Amino acid sequence: MTTLAKPAMRPARPEFSSGPCAKRPGWTPENLQNAVLGRSHRSKIGKARLKEAIDRTREVLQVPDDFLIGIVPGSDTGAVEMAMWSMLGPRPVQLLAFESFGKDWVTDVVKQLKIPAEVLDAPYGELPDLTRVRPDADLVFTWNGTTSGVRVPNADFISADREGVVICDATSAAFAQDLDWTKLDAITFSWQKALGGEAAHGVLILSPRAVARLESYTPPWPMPKLFRMTAPNKEGGGGKVNLEIFEGATINTPSMLAVEDAVDALKWAASIGGLTEMRRRADANLAVLEAWTQRAPWAAFLAQDPAIRSNTSVCLKVIDSRVTGLSDDAQADFAKKLAAALEREGVALDVGGYRDAPPGLRIWCGATVDTSDLDALTPWLDWAFATVAADLLTA
Template identity: 60%
Template sequence: MVITAPSVRPRNPRFSSGPCAKRPGWSLAALEGALVGRSHRAKEPKARLAAVIDRSKALLGMPAEWRLGIVPASDTGAVEMALWSLLGPRKVDAIAFESFGEAWVTDIAKQLRLEHRVLRAPYGQLPDLASVDWSRDVVFTWNGTTSGVRVPNGEWIAPDREGLAICDATSAAFAMPLPWDRLDVVTWSWQKVLGGEAAHGMLALSPRAVERLLSHTPAWPLPKIFRLTSGGKLSEGIFRGETINTPSMLCVEDALDGLAWAERIGGLPALIARTEANLAAVAVWVERTPNYAFLAADPATRSPTSICLSITAPWFVALPAERQADAAKRIASLLEKEGVALDAGGYRDAPPGLRLWGGATVETSDIEAALPWLDWAAETVGVAMIEAKAAE
């Protein structure tokens, strides 16, 4: 039995959750002015690094008193710098509802060996946020890139908290409102919502976080790449474009191009609107397809960027659990072979399913064109597996 393929294809089939799709209309010509072959410490290159910082702060509506710096090793590096530099004076609550939250638990428990408590939830759900103890430092992801779940807002974060709110916002920044008055550390990377190139992270610190840096000396050695203070003072240059290590000026130019595009289309409100429109298109389709459902069942906590889908086709549900992962991979491989949804497989530790990036650089028309192909792939793989079973 042959399933008829859809007639319309996405113009851009790139739905990877990182690195993410480039902004509409992007080409290599956007990088022609890059200051390649120049020292990043020279006046003009340093000015461009500072421009990434200043324009990011402005686009996000970050308070003027916050510091923002470009740091190495993407969002992972930014989070690690925060954990190793700031934690220690207080007990820690670590919130884990997807793989990156679990990675920070590993740091806290096994590397830093701090007194801590873990608040966990399975993929697709959030733990009880009301049980967080704000006398402690709290480490959490705003949006679960691998689970399709986000915290609904910042109301659960105590305004009079004693501890620091340390937030990994890599797949939330520029796509969701962030309540700066409820946060103390915020991290992200260039390659997510604005579609920049990989390897560079952003570390934002509130005045409370800076105060912690200046008053607390970690009990463990800090490698040079993590050091945010020198001689008991904040290394202010990091927050003016004087990076700890050598950045790529090609990537810097690309980051500036993404910021300029965001400014042209209307800034943060436009970025959020584009992202929410992508989720809305998927939601309309999920209502009518028998083949898929959202991994995050609660609409209030459903991510509009990392849109994670469970496979609900009857033939798939009837499979033994050990065969479902293989079937999901076959669906993702078929989508890639057809060139209609690249990198759409679910995260390796998540329940078997698919994942579509819905951030602002993705056109809603491409999402809408891809969705019938997801149905086609599920039905095609299902028929093949049923026929193979019958032939045994």
């Protein structure tokens, strides 16, 4: 039996998925009418549109002029894999693992590339001991844990005099958090996160130090075509970085519809004030949920420390004793019923916690989400909990 009446207000846009994320405000399919369709992506107009996406990315993200930006296959995963397979090996490797994707990179480095890396891990909701990061080692880490709602507060733990390269999975941090370009060498993200773009395309940004590693080191393992960023020299070893990849000549065939969608999102980002305004919008969205948890005794953030709390992929857990006293399977079932109740009402879509994370809700708060929609959502969160909890007590 429901103990709360249904709220009167509903979010105008109930898309709170953590990927693909909500489209930008005001988006319609007509925004894509100038897409380069039925033409080769290697045509002059096709490469020009890809280069526009690269240039607008540099402008909005404030990427240094001497960094390379490329559009690569396989979403953020593909971009991270390209960096790891191409750069890791000549130095010791450390990995930070505090959420699902960070753990995936551990598997790839240790089991696939067979590099005896040091893993600095932490439970969901926490960060590893960052003081253990070594300046002489290569580092792989996620800036923002999409599946845990935890982010690093800054890059102070990375030495300015580091000898290794730093590979940073920034897929749910880019366009919402301050990335310290002076401390990062291979930075990755996908359009489907903070830009609300479409899947399958990744972006790989390389510092001059990353380029130097690519041109001075040849990995001992076979390199799939999709990962190759250098043109072999006459001796067959690694050569110069293929700059065409970073000027719009992609390794494989991209979707020009997805490219046009990314260009549209980047135009919108620039029009509202660029990175500064996108960060402000994400912070304002997080603040709505932070204020709500202060008056919702049944819910709390998975990241208890506000200093490391994500302002994009916000992960919530149920702390009501009626639920925490249940078995693990029953708690997971309760969380699924919460998400299902919200979806049935059409007020929040795809907000279930990630499958490998502790049971709960995951609500995207990036800049493409309007703060007014989160304001309208919070009463529905309370309604859903009351409804599912009432059913639990009468079962």
